[in-house]
Amino acid sequence: MGAIGAFGRMTGAVLALVRNDALLPAELDERYPPSVRALARALRIFAGAGARQGRPGERLARSLEGMGPVAIKLGQVLSTRGDFFGREFAEDLSRLKDRLPAFPTAIARHEVEMALGRTIESLFAEFGEPLAAASLAQAHEARLLDGRKVAVKVLRPGIERRVADDAESLALAARLIDRWIPPARRLEPVAFADTVIRAITLELDLRLEAAGADELREVMAKDGYMAAPRIVWDGVGKRALTMEWARGWPLSDPAALDQPGLDRQVTADNLIRAFLSQALDHGVFHADLHEGNLFVAAPASLTAVDFGIIGRIGPAERRYLAEILWGFLNRDYEAVARTHFDAGYVPARHSVQAFAQALRAVGEAVFGRPASEVPMSRVLLQLFEITALYEMRLRPELVLLQKTMMTVEGVARRIQPDHDIWKAADPVVRRWIARELAPPARIRRFAEEAGQALRNLARLIETPPAPTVVTPPEPSSAGRAITWFALGAALAGVAFLLAAWWR
Structure with a gap:
């Protein structure tokens, strides 16, 4: 029944889009090629009587809301990119971030008590009505017995x-x-x-989210571009999470950007730099940075909440990311292309120089122009065509990174329409390059890799065959001699390479 049920739900989702005229909306008929326009008009025969109620974004939001959490997550991402899909369309989807229907407070109190194994009154002096409701959970304002104001996140029943x-x-x-x-x-x-x-x-276990929030709070404190509220561990369970109150206004509130004394330019810069410093310097980042999860306070303070999705990237991916960004910052398209080949993102059978030429076609159309004048939907389409031409495949380990990069750029441009993402990224990327690609860092990394290779070699030489007795024999003197000879030869090779490198 699993596959049959999944097929039925998938078919139902498509029918919901068709009924609401949200799949190929009539308002966009003139932009479709003839074949797509004919398909759209055929599908519209099956639309409901009230299909055209509201704008296309409102109809899509209505459809996605009825499909479930995964569809709502997609809508949240789309809502951050007004520069791709149009400001009105993005605003119509914005209700999916934190303005979904809430479930009753009485049920939320019961869920909290079951998750924590204690009564509400034993931890909270006050427990208020829902403040915001999203796809998986909703948040309540509360006050601890010691007087601290907190937010309590509670998973939806049956989610x-x-x-x-x-x-x-x-x-x-x-x-x-x-x-x-x-x-x-x-x-x-x-x-x-x-x-x-x-x-x-992973979002369905709020204990994991609490641990991720605590880790990222420590990471964020090292740079100061963004902050995270402190976790109240006595109020954490699998289906409930308590954290101190976030400072500022929710960025999903249109009035947040009009608060007195807010520096939009610095706020947008801080958002980009916070994400990049998390990813590049620490390899861990908040992977759900839409407006519903961000609070802003004058002059340029950002506080993140909802750490259910956390992304992680390894040292190699961090290096590739930094080198690609650095290449674009310096408009060195051949260096960017070379990094793509070194990382295996582009098959080796293609030409580095030809790929660099394709990247130049994208980059030069963007650099030096105000963001509000850059047609990002056209840039995205061109990038998609290039990735197809050069057979670039999606990298699953980078999905959350790419999705978050797309989201934070969209949010930054909503904060400051003419925001220059490259100028904002420059100090973080420059700092990483200076630290990680400078001679001392190269020597340290080379030494670590050589040391690991030597340890592996020593284990290989000294490990005896599977013994027939319980206690394995000591390595022979010959084995030790071979080991020390190998170590000496390897160290001599390291010294030679370092000397050659310094010359």
């Missing part, structure tokens, strides 16, 4: 079942796309779906 159903439908859709749409295979739909499903599934 685990809905997420499991969504996961089945998404996995089935990915397999069908992979099977029947060959051009989409380079986007790795199955791996993409697995990444999304795992990220959302």
Whole structure:
């Protein structure tokens, strides 16, 4: 029944889009090629009587809201990119961030008590009505017995079942796309779906979110571009989480950007720098930075909440990311292209110089122009065409990074329409390059890798065959001599390479 049920839910989702005229809206008919326009008009026969009620974004939001948490997450990402889809369309989707229907406070109190194993009164002096409601949970204002103001996050009742159903439908859709749409295979739909499903599934244990929030609070404090509220561990359970009150106004409130004394330019810069410093310097980042999860206070203070999705990237990916950004900052397209080849993002059979030429076509159209004058939807389309031409495949380990980069750029441009993402990124990337690619760092990394290789070699030489007795024999003197000879030769080689490198 699992596959049948997933297919039914997937079909129902498509029908909901058709009924609301949200799949291929009539308002965009003039922009469709003839074949797509004919399909759109045919599908519109099945639209409901009230299908045209509201704008396209409102109809899409209504459809996604009824589909479940995964669809709502997609809508949240789309809502951050008014520069791609139009400001009105993005604003119509913005209700999906934190203005969904809430469940009753009485149920929330019961859920908290069950999660914490104690009564509400034993921890909270006050427990208020819902402040915000999203796809998986809602937040309540409360006050601890010691007087501290806090926010209590509570999972929706039965949300685990809905997420499991969504996961089945998404996995089935990915397999069908992979099977029947060959051009989409380079986007790795199955791996993409697995990444999304795992990220959302981890959100269902708020103890893990509390740990991630605590870790990122420490990381954020090192740079000061962004902050995170302190976790109240006595108020943490699998389905409930308590943290101190976030300072400022929720960025999803249109009035937040009009508060007196707010420096929009610095605020937007801080958002970009906070994300990049988390990813590059620490390899861990808040991977759900839409407006509903950000609070802003004058003059340029940002506080993040909702740490259910946390991204992590390894040292190699961090180096590639920094080198790509550095290359773009210096308009060194051949260096950017070379990094893509070194990382394996572009197959080796292609030409580095030709790929650099394609990147130049994108970069030069963007640099030196105000962000408000850059048609980002056209840039995105051109990038997609380039990735197809050079057979670039989606990298599952970078899905959350790319999704977050897209989100924070969109939010920064909403804060400051003419925001220059490259200028904002420069000090963080420059600092990383100076620290990690300077001669001392190269020597340290080379020494660490050589040391690890030597340890592996020593273990290989000294490890005896599987013994027939319980106690393994000591290494022979010959084995020790070989080991020390290998170590000496390796160290001599390291010294030679370092001397050659310094020359």
